[in-house]
Amino acid sequence: MNIAVIPARGGSKRIPKKNIKDFAGKPLIAYSIEAARLSGVFDKVIVSTDNKDIADIAISYGAEVPFIRPEELSNDFVGTVPVTNHAINFCIENFYKPEFCCCIYATAPFIEAKYLQNALGLLQKNHDKAFAFSVTSFAFPVQRALIQKGSGVAPMFPETISKRSQDLPEAYHDAGQFYWGRTDDYLSKKRMFSEHSIPVVLPRHLVQDIDTPEDWYRAELMYKAYIQGLKSD
Template sequence: MNLAVIPARGGSKRIPRKNIKPFAGKPLIAYSIEAAIASGEFEKIIVSTDSEQIAEVALEYGAEVPFLRPPDLSDDFVGTTPVTRHAIEYCQQFLFEPEFCCCIYATAPFLTAEYLSLGLEQLKQNKQNKFAFSVTSFPFPVQRALKKQGLGVAAMYPENIAKRSQDLEEAYHDAGQFYWGTTAAYLQKDKIFSEYSMPIILPRHLVQDIDTPEDWFRAELMYKAYIKRDNG
């Protein structure tokens, strides 16, 4: 049995009401809920929030909100892993015993049911792993990164600056969409970014952080282009 946990704290500062702000016609959190439902992988899809307004929207789109998140898990400094553990423990006490849990970000409008299912499939097939989470590749070799130095620039890794792109190892970053794990791994506080986690590689056109108004603008443009393409 599987649990989806969608952390959605109220009080976003850089983008007010971010989790429920309309994005291409729907509240942003709706995309994560709908992808989780469409995957068919979950017995329960729980939105963990401290906001009654977010809770109402989550219920409207088919998620469950069996509790409001306690204050000690609702400030700016609490990560999503403690929030996920809290939801797992709540389920164990009051609802059911999940075997796998997936933390799904509320700010992932490009999330697809296909990749959610792939993450669970890969985790089940590779028993040595405890987590499987979304990543994507950097569009430019990170080994040739620059930094500001005085009024000019300097290479962060001078030994690589003259190398050809194709001679440098491809690098990946967290895509910020989903984090499958065994409930045991979550409860034991195992680290997600580790050798026992497997990457689920997403194409770059399905990944965009939404942390600033500029991110939001770019994400909506990307999403509309993506939908237009899929509609022919």
């Protein structure tokens, strides 16, 4: 038994009502719900929210909202792991104990069902791993990053600033889409960003954070270009 947990609280400040704001014709959260359902690997797709409008829209797109998230898990400082664990414990107490759980961000319009399927397969094959989550590569070597220093600049890593790009190892960052885990490991103290995890590499054109209005504008442009490209293939 597997569950998806989509955290979606109603208190977004930089982009009001972000999780249900129209994105290229649909509420933003709809993309995550639809990908989870299309993947066919979940027995339940649960949206964890403290907001009735989000709950109603989530249900209309086929998700379940079996509880309203408690107030202590709905502030600006609560991470996604406590929210995911709350949903796992709710399932254990009211339905059954799921074997695997996938936390899916509500702000991931580029998410694709095949990557959810692939990540679960990797986790099932690698019994020594606790988690599998989405990453993507940096477009430029992070080892040659610059920082502002006074009115000028300085290398962040002086020891590698003069090295050729091809001589530096590729670096990755969290893609902010999905986080598979064995439920026992979610409920343990194991950390996601550690040796316990399998990185699932996504192409950069499918990754865009949506935290500010500028991010939103860029993401919509990327999405429309991506969809247009699919139609022309």
